[in-house]
Amino acid sequence: MDFFQALSEYNFMRYALIGGLLASVACGIVGSFVVVKRISYLAGGVAHSIIGGVGTAYFLGFSPMLGAIAAAVAFSVILGWVSLRLREYEDTVISALWSMGMALGILFLSKTPGFNMDLMHFLFGSILVIGDGDLSLILALDLLVVVVILLFYKQFVAVSFDEEFARLRGVNVERFYLLFLILVGLTVVLFIKIVGVILVIALLTLPAAISGHYVRSLNKMMVLAVLFGMVFTASGLFVSYVYDFPPGSTIVVLAGVTYLVSLTFCGLLRQTPIR
Amino acid sequence: MMDAVTIADVSFSYSGPPVLERVNLTIPEGEFLGLVGPNGSGKSTLLKLILGILNPQQGSIRIFGEHPERGRGRIGYMPQMTRFARDFPITVEETVLLGRLGKTSAFGFYRKKDREFARRAMDEVEVTHLRKRPIGTLSGGQLQRVLIARALAGEPDMLILDEPTSNIDMRMEEDIFDLLQTLNKRVTILVVSHDIGFISQYIHRVACLNRTLQVHQTTEITHDILQSLYDHPVHMVAHKHEPFEEG
Numbered sequence: 001m002d003f004f005q006a007l008s009e010y011n012f013m014r015y016a017l018i019g020g021l022l023a024s025v026a027c028g029i030v031g032s033f034v035v036v037k038r039i040s041y042l043a044g045g046v047a048h049s050i051i052g053g054v055g056t057a058y059f060l061g062f063s064p065m066l067g068a069i070a071a072a073v074a075f076s077v078i079l080g081w082v083s084l085r086l087r088e089y090e091d092t093v094i095s096a097l098w099s100m101g102m103a104l105g106i107l108f109l110s111k112t113p114g115f116n117m118d119l120m121h122f123l124f125g126s127i128l129v130i131g132d133g134d135l136s137l138i139l140a141l142d143l144l145v146v147v148v149i150l151l152f153y154k155q156f157v158a159v160s161f162d163e164e165f166a167r168l169r170g171v172n173v174e175r176f177y178l179l180f181l182i183l184v185g186l187t188v189v190l191f192i193k194i195v196g197v198i199l200v201i202a203l204l205t206l207p208a209a210i211s212g213h214y215v216r217s218l219n220k221m222m223v224l225a226v227l228f229g230m231v232f233t234a235s236g237l238f239v240s241y242v243y244d245f246p247p248g249s250t251i252v253v254l255a256g257v258t259y260l261v262s263l264t265f266c267g268l269l270r271q272t273p274i275r
Numbered sequence: 276m277m278d279a280v281t282i283a284d285v286s287f288s289y290s291g292p293p294v295l296e297r298v299n300l301t302i303p304e305g306e307f308l309g310l311v312g313p314n315g316s317g318k319s320t321l322l323k324l325i326l327g328i329l330n331p332q333q334g335s336i337r338i339f340g341e342h343p344e345r346g347r348g349r350i351g352y353m354p355q356m357t358r359f360a361r362d363f364p365i366t367v368e369e370t371v372l373l374g375r376l377g378k379t380s381a382f383g384f385y386r387k388k389d390r391e392f393a394r395r396a397m398d399e400v401e402v403t404h405l406r407k408r409p410i411g412t413l414s415g416g417q418l419q420r421v422l423i424a425r426a427l428a429g430e431p432d433m434l435i436l437d438e439p440t441s442n443i444d445m446r447m448e449e450d451i452f453d454l455l456q457t458l459n460k461r462v463t464i465l466v467v468s469h470d471i472g473f474i475s476q477y478i479h480r481v482a483c484l485n486r487t488l489q490v491h492q493t494t495e496i497t498h499d500i501l502q503s504l505y506d507h508p509v510h511m512v513a514h515k516h517e518p519f520e521e522g
Binding site for chain 2: 151155166216
């Protein structure tokens with residue numbers, strides 16, 4: 001059966017595609033800020049430490065997605081605070097929290113019966129078992145992220161571009177920085193089902209970084225990044241179906257290869273600095 | 276007429292010897308004041324104190340009679356260009372619009388009124404034709420003007436410019452100071468520079484900073500004053516390619 005036939009016959013294939021396309025929206029928008037503000041390391045820390053929340057939620061018998069959301073918010077605030085207050089040790093402290101968050105999650109999961117399969121899902125995604133509930137959650141988080149960004153677009157641009165000037169114009173830089181990191185955390189949650197927390201950082205940064213090779217304005221970068229994200233998730237799903245690959249990894253490899261090709265192409269084409 | 280800036284007996288240190296000691300300075304409205312001093316003399320620290328980014332450990336600072344954190348809303352600030360992420364994907368117009376923050380609504384996008392003020396500011400410094408250009412494609416002089424436009428977009432009563440002519444050539448420098456002289460008809464200006472020989476023809480008074488501060492009328496500036504400020508022989512016209520040695 002070919003991909004398009006499968007798409008028309010199986011609900012799970014349609015859900016996988018719709019889930020991927022929806023998640024790409026938040027990813028392109030938030031990812032553009034992550035790339036221009038150069039905080040992909042911080043975003044990686046937030047993404048991985050979410051496993052801590054998932055493990056804790058499993059152990060205590062809560063919904064793991066609820067645990068993921070709680071951990072996303074908590075770790076965004078903690079890591080953001082670290083990056084604002086302890087600039088000199090930022091990378092060390094982020095590394096520590098990053099691995100501790102994951103380790104804690106795995107400790108809790110190991111004390112919960114039947115954890116093995118679930119852990120793999122959270123680490124590497126399980127796009128083919130997306131259900132109604134997951135789609136609603138993705139849609140809700142998507143809307144939340146987009147609405148908050150649109151509402152405070154000016155402030156987010158100001159804080160990413162020129163913190164000091166933003167502060168002098170009365171923008172509460174710390175508050176918007178933390179709010180933005182929370183949005184990063186929520187975007188990661190939205191991608192857990194699709195590529196998992198290990199691979200999400202690729203989808204958060206690569207579509208935006210590729211767009212940055214071709215456009216020189218933030219809003220165009222966002223639109224293009226959303227489109228790239230959609231192309232990667234859709235084509236990744238297609239390739240993984242045809243060759244029977246794991247979908248999450250296929251999506252990330254496609255994005256990564258495109259990024260490297262684009263980087264080489266642009267680097268050869270012009271001598272301007274590129275991301 | 277109210278004073279734009281009042282600095283009374285201000286001392287400051289980070290975590291070692293004092294960077295500023297008993298600094299007194301009053302800038303009346305309408306003045307064009309130059310602040311000069313060698314590297315490490317405390318110029319940036321003094322600016323941060325005036326802008327309320329730092330608080331003095333001793334003494335007090337008032338901006339238009341208010342605490343700096345409130346009064347700074349009336350200041351248009353132009354930072355040093357060297358500290359700038361020039362590869363940031365943002366156009367000239369979007370950059371200038373940032374100057375409207377604090378004057379525009381906190382939610383949503385910029386209003387029509389904001390775009391008008393940004394347009395007026397760009398007209399004034401003659402960069403309107405560049406408004407769709409990404410800032411990464413501008414020359415040093417063009418970017419400098421854009422940053423002045425951004426400072427003007429917030430309808431300031433005072434402009435503070437930190438090294439507005441570093442990294443640009445002599446002719447551009449003259450253009451920028453001619454522009455500032457025109458703007459001085461309606462706003463107070465404080466300009467930080469280490470090129471005192473050049474700016475002295477534009478400014479009313481010069482404040483010489485090297486931990487302590489002394490203010491001179493520009494007509495009073497003599498070779499001896501400069502020499503005592505820099506602690507070693509200097510020429511009246513500073514040469515940019517001649518690095519100051521630490522005194």
